[in-house]
Amino acid sequence: MTQLQGKRLPRPGAGQGRVLAAVLGLVAALGLGAVGQARADTPSPEKAPAAASRWTDQPHGFASLAGGTTGGAGGKVVTVTDQASLAKYAAAEEPYVIRVSGSIAVEPFGSDIVVASNKTVIGVGDTGEIVHGELHLNPGTSNVIIRNLTIRDSYVEGDWDGKTTDFDAIQMDTVDHVWIDHNRFTHMGDGLLDIRKDSRYITVSYNQFTNHNKAFGIGWTTNVLTEMTIDHNWFNGTKQRNPSADNLAYAHLYNNYLSSQVKDGDPVWTYGNWARGKTRMVIENSYYDGVQHPYQADATAELVQRGSILRNTTGRTDAWGTAFDPHEFYDYRLDPAAAVPALVTRFSGPQQRIGVTLHVPADYPTVQAAVDAVPDGNAVPVTIAVAPGTYRAKVYIPATKPNIVLQGTGQDRSDTVIVYDTPAAYGGSTGSATVRIAANDVTARHLTFSNDFDEAAVELNGEQALAMKTTGDRIVFEDTAFLGNQDTLMTDSPKLTTVSRVYVRDSYIEGDVDFVYGRATTVIERSVIKLLSRGSTTNNGYMTAASTWTGNLYGFLITRSKVVSDAPDQSFHLGRPWHPGGEPEAVAQVLIRDTELPAAVKSAPWTDMSGFSWKDARFTEYRNYGPGAEVTADRPQMSDEDARAHTVADYLAGSDGWAPYARH
Known part of the structure; x- marks a missing residue:
């Protein structure tokens, strides 16, 4: 653009209604961190990392200990729509974030899809599902996240007890660091979820177990090693193993909801939670409605229960021993037991709003590396979560990578800054831009974009130095700042007759010469x-x-x-x-x-x-x-x-x- 003559001076440095209302305010509940030490006579996990919330994409509880569970973080993001692609990426040696889009019918009926270490398998929206097949984690597998999926319908008619088939929804033996979250498991051939043989550092949260006999079994070992957090799950229309926990070092169950239990007259093998062998189990603020034997323990086990609600229940409610204190391993916040039915029925199972999040710099060293991990032709939003800090680098989101959310994670937009100092004289106007967005459907929020080239200190023919240039359509900036002098923010389109739209809200823009410019249709609202x-x-x-x-x-x-x-x-x-x-x-x-x-x-x-x-x-x-x-x-x-x-x-x-x- 035309240069303005002259230089600028340096810049200065009660009833059900009340319960339901309360539930709606609990979306940000469950802070999770850690204090204290483990008992000296049992395995001792490391302390947990920083707090998380209900909608975080970070695991909590035992899966967050001993280095944490990151799944496929750091790897490429892929979207699969067929069995061959799912099997290929799930079994690969390198890390992958695997998005399951739509329904994948597994053949032959009841077959396994092997999931190797360092994988995230996550449903797209709330419609990703695996039908007639099992996700299987072999011994030695580590660091796996399975989220937001429906796994259903490998049941063989007449095999209610699962004696002739072993078609679980998910089965794992001798694995570590696994997070099973926001899934729906229903009508499978044997167990819905089997976690066996000394598997460690596991969290199972916000899942639905429905229409089944043997829902969730843990153990099958004489060793006492497994550590597991089980929270906010809904067991609905199941008979037994809700869960059954065999020889767990630590089993922490809280805010789970058991309802509509299958009643077939069985006096023993119809039950809720069972601490078997030498399991130490703590149950907190759960809700049992119409359940036979809500919670029970072997004489060799220890079970502590506090704060739960029992409604129309019969049979055993065992509680003895001291078990353990979960706060010695991680911090957490309990939801009120009275709120559990409404909360869990609403928030468990696959959720439309759960998506893929790539973390910078925890999982990807730079913002550009995270952008590069997003697949071309991306049709589902991917969030790039940028930790507080100053990132001195250029970022380019090409037209081939739409549907990206670039989001700072600090308390203020000034906490997370993407900055560079190139003037137009060293690369042209476009080349000077610290960040360029050529893709459609990109949102940026809670960030500062800056070009800190000092136009007063250097004699150049062109002083344009863009903080941001967009050419894509449907671009949103929320709670962002754009810092620069000449040509700070350019909102453009690929060519003159192409209309691109940009929406800037609750943001800050500064500059001196032509610093909001271009041909895009641009709305700046409620900004400074x-x-x-x-x-x-x-x-x-x-x-x-x-x-x-x-x-x-x-x-x-x-x-x-x-x-x-x-x-x-x-x-x-x-x-x-x-x-x-x-x-x-x-x-x-x-x-x-x-x-x-x-x-x-x-x-x-x-x-x-x-x-x-x-x-x-x-x-x-x-x-x-x-x-x-x-x-x-x-x-x-x-x-x-x-x-x-x-x-x-x-x-x-x-x-x-x-x-x-x-x-x-």
Whole structure:
């Protein structure tokens, strides 16, 4: 873009209703960390890592100990829709995050899909399922996450006791570090979930076990090694093993819901939880409704129960010994037992909102490495979670990798910064951008994007230094900051006649020359825009430089925002019309409405550019206020009637009805 003459000065440094209402407020429950020491006479896991929440993609409980469970983190993300692809990636030596899309019918009936170490197998949305087959973890397998799947229907008619088939949903022998979360298991040939033979560091959470005889068995060993957390699971229409825990060193069961137990007159093998052998079991704040033998223990076992609710139950409720204190291994927060039925029925099983998350730098060393792990043609959102810190590197999201959510995980957007310092003189305007987004359907939130090239310290012909450039469609920025000087934020499209849309909300943008510019249809709402002083008393710069295609009714809309400045009064323009390469069909459209303007804004705030008159552009204001919001002959005001057709919805809807603002 045309260089502005002169340099800027350096920048300054009760009843059911109440219970249900409470449940809806528990989405962020279950903080998980660790304090204390294990008992000296039993295996001693390491302390747990930092806290997690109900919707975290990080395992909690025993699966979080002794180095944690990360599954396929660090590997490529793949999406599978058939048995051959699932089997190939699940058995591979290298780590993979495997997304199961739709229903995969396994043949021959009841066959195994072997899952090797360092894998995440996760359903896409709430419809990923494996039918007629089993996920099988062989001895020695380590570090596996299985989430958000339905595994169903390998039952053989007439084999209610599973004596002739061994078609489990998931079976594992002598494995370690496994997280089984938010799955639905139903109507299988033997057990739904069998975790056997000294498997260690396991968490089973938020699953549904339904329509089955032998739901969930653990053990089959005389050793006392297994450590397991079992929480927020729903056992519904099952008969026994809910679970059966044989010789577990530690079995921590909390906030589970047992209901609609199968009743076939069996006085012994119809039961809820059973601590067998030398198991130490702790049960907390669970809910048993219509269950025979809710919880029982062998004479050699220890079982502690506290806080659970029993409704219409019969039979054994054993409790003896001291078992162990789960807080010696990890921290956790119990949900009220009365809330468990409503909470677990709503939040257990596959969930539409659970997706793949790639962590930077824990699993991928750089943001770009995480982007590169996303498959081309990606059709399902992948979240790249960026830990607090300063990442001095460029990032490019190519057009082949849509549906990415780039998200900082700090308390404030300033905690996570992606920054570089390239000016246009060293790579052109596009090459100067710290971050470039060419893909469609990308969201960035809780981040700061910066180009910290110091235009006052270096003599160059071009001082453009972009913090962000977008060319994709349906781009969203929420709670983000864009820091720079000239050309800070460019929202563009692949070519003049292609309309791309960008929505910026609750964000901060700063700059001096043309620092919000391009031809994309762009809405900036509820944000702060800072006009930086370059030290001039007469002309410190231009806020916008739109290059809207003349065939596009909507260019830039700045609404319900606040413009601030440290520049002198009457020294800043609201914008000028940019015609790239002298293109006559690029006719800027900018509307600033319902926005506070500072005294730094000129009374005649629009100006010409490169021989093109601002009066030929489409510059208007509507109901602005503040010391810089004068109404003069040089400030076109939009009529009430036209303003009704220039709303956020009008700018963004397009032909597909895109409405990102409706998420709030």
